[in-house]
Amino acid sequence: MRIYPVILSGGSGTRLWPLSQPHKPKQFVPVVTDRSMIQETILRVAGQSEFLAPIIVSGESQSHLVVEQLAGIGIEPAAVLLEPAARNTAAAVAIAAHWIVTHDADALMMVMPSDHVITDLDSLYAAVRSAAQAAQAGCLVTFGIQPTHPETGYGYIERGDALADVANVHHVANFHEKPPLPLATSYFEGGQHYWNGGMFLFSARNYLSALQDHAPQVAAASAEAMDKAAVDGVTVRPQAAAFMAGPDISIDHAVMEKATNAAVVPVDMGWSDVGSWDALWAICARDEQDNGVNGDGFVIDGAGNLVYVSDGPPVAALGVRDCVIVSTAEGILVAPRDRSQDVKKIVDHLKRRGTAT
Known part of the structure; x- marks a missing residue:
């Protein structure tokens, strides 16, 4: 089992102003502990036997911050992919998948935002092991966060039937947009819905195949951008014109909501996106x-x-x-x-x- 952590760190964190600033968003500053949020995210998977060296996807304007944060905790990344401009998560994950397919074709990738808090690491690792089994069987797996209250600020994942051959993983019945409070309350009380925390695990090959099926413009733009990328050691700069030709769309809308092989692993791991x-x-x-x-x-x-x-x-x-x-x-x-x-x-x-x- 070889899993590349793919850490997405291009967000702006505007709801934590004035601590979070355009020149140094919340993922690059200490918020909860004495380490920055991206450092905590990287260390969460460092040293775990399932995980390989991390891949960081960030913006060109934040390249110096990424270097600084990695050096501060002594972590050598597998790659730092620098987007010329933001094109949302479908493209960010796509360029990481292209890098993985080129360097380790059969590896899995775990996509994680860089600015979330997870306090129960044992539950996270158990969910990763279940998700990896489903990913090896061909599923595109998302992590369903156990809700603690009716929340109108998150999207929801509706649990379907259990997978026949993988414990603790279910087919996705549906994805739901951020609901009004009465609907959020029914989701919370019903027990079939989980918060969508933006974490995923799948093989790089399977993601690129799904992207070609469901969002071919993103697939074409990211493929060309990586084919023409400038490489300087671990730093990779996708070709700007090709990358910018792709649409601005999230991985949920581009792939997960359309895929017939989407699965969810429920997990209660002390999660917060610290979004406010x-x-x-x-x-x-x-x-x-x-x-x-x-x-x-x-x-x-x-x-x-x-x-x-x-x-x-x-x-x-x-x-x-x-x-x-x-x-x-x-x-x-x-x-x-x-x-x-x-x-x-x-x-x-x-x-x-x-x-x-």
């Missing part, structure tokens, strides 16, 4: 009043707050409830915690003003 300050509050250590404090800050006569200080002025919060207060060298945020998803509006506003950092 509220999500960080939910997983951080909190006091008796449900206040979470990181860095030089404190709360008096308040409850349910997140105070996060990173290279910014110290924070004292008095008599406030259910707020997010973030202090960094690049900005200060004060907002109700339940408005965390709207932080992106601040970034958009700063861009319109021409003052985004």
Whole structure:
């Protein structure tokens, strides 16, 4: 069993402004631990017998950050693939699959976002072993995250019949877009639906075959871009014009929702995408009043707050409830915690003003 971790690290992380900035998005900064999120993701699979050296897919503008992060934990990658511009996950996974087919044709690939938290690694590894068996049998496997509450911010995977010859893996009955709350509640209570966390495991060959069947424009663009790629050691730059000729589409819409061999392995592994300050509050250590404090800050006569200080002025919060207060060298945020998803509006506003950092 040979699995290349394919770590996607091109996101912008706008909902964690001001900690996450365009020049250094959240995956490249410490958020939950003293290591960056991409470092934690890489170390999650380093040293595990199933996994080979990682393949990092990122943007050209982030190349120096990738090099810096790898050096900081002493990891040598199999390859660093630098997209000339973002073309969504179908193309990002495709160029990694082309690299794998060229270098190790029968290997599997596990696709992982670079900015997620997983606290139960034993459950993750058990799910990987089950998923790998299904992938070797020809399935395109996605990981179904066990929901902990009705969530309207995630897509859902509906579980179908169990695979006949692989334990703990099911056919996918359907993929569902982000639902309204009543539907999310029915999904949560029904027990047949899982959060779609954007993690996949399959053979590189099978993915490219499915891409040719279901998204031939992506297949053609990525193939030409890799055929004409510039290679400098482990750094690979797909040819820009060819790569940009492909459509901007996610792997879910391009392949997984159309494939008849899609499968899901359910897993409860302490997962969070840390997609907002509220999500960080939910997983951080909190006091008796449900206040979470990181860095030089404190709360008096308040409850349910997140105070996060990173290279910014110290924070004292008095008599406030259910707020997010973030202090960094690049900005200060004060907002109700339940408005965390709207932080992106601040970034958009700063861009319109021409003052985004």
